[in-house]
Amino acid sequence: FGSELMTLTRTGYSNFLKKSRSNLQRVAYRLEDETLSRLSWPMLDQDFGQEAYERILLTGVTKVELAYVDQAGELKEQWPPAFGEEESNKTVLPRAVIFTIETKRLGKIRRVFPVLPGESLIDKNGFPRS
Template sequence: MTADFTPVRRSAEHGFTLVELMISLLIFGMLAAAGVGLLAFSVRAQEATQERLDEVASIRRVGAIMTSDLAQASQRMVRDTSGVRMVAFTGEGGAPGGVALGFVRRGWSNGGSAARASLQRVEYRLVEDRLERQTWPMLDGAEPVRPAIVMRGITAMTVRYRRKGEWRDRWDPERPDAMPDAVEVVLDVERLGSIRQLFVAGTGNGP
């Protein structure tokens, strides 16, 4: 004795079953989570890349400013606010708070035709984690203006001064108007490590 068996077919009009719906939602959730994770990773990578590019740009800015200043270094001696005459070039090795570089540069532009010389007194110092550039409105007897921050994120700074083929850790001139031939600046920068740069200290400054 046999009986006819007719399989039950689910019509498309009946839609998804609960199990199928749950599986679909699970798959969609996994794909969405993966997409969010990938997007978050891309954003973090972009931020890290931008930070690194900003740091590299800061290093290049330091190089450009120091190159411009040191290439125009002059043997001009100045007097402080007490009238005491100072040597033409000062260099204390880059220790925090000390004068890493101090000199007078030529070629200070005067677009406003102010009553001043084309020479400018300049100093570089490491203050906390900042490399600061100090300037004076006048060469002799004037108070300095507010220093400009050239770069942040510096953990240490080392400066050496070359004269007659020898490197010195501190600039102790034989004559008050003596100038180094070249300057080496090493900056220890967060996340970048040690950055070494060399600069020529003016031309035609005598033997």
């Protein structure tokens, strides 16, 4: 995928034309030349020559960071965790994803997205609970 920040499979891929296909879609997010874009492919398992559809989400982006909160409440820079760590099983989801973006116009914005239901994973200052 090249310089993508995150690649994932999402559900809810609308099928207005009632084509014979899945409601799952492969998407990736990329930061290139201060432009944040979302890439998507028409098929979940794309061929290497298959072109992605690119949609520009935001311009003037200077930095994007992703961090993940594991089941113990610790921050990880990648998910799944590096090989050899306790939670290296790819079937384990993080408790939350922390998304930080810096733009020329708005400055730094930080959002936390809980992945699993339950008690709040974030304290009153916006940091992961231990």
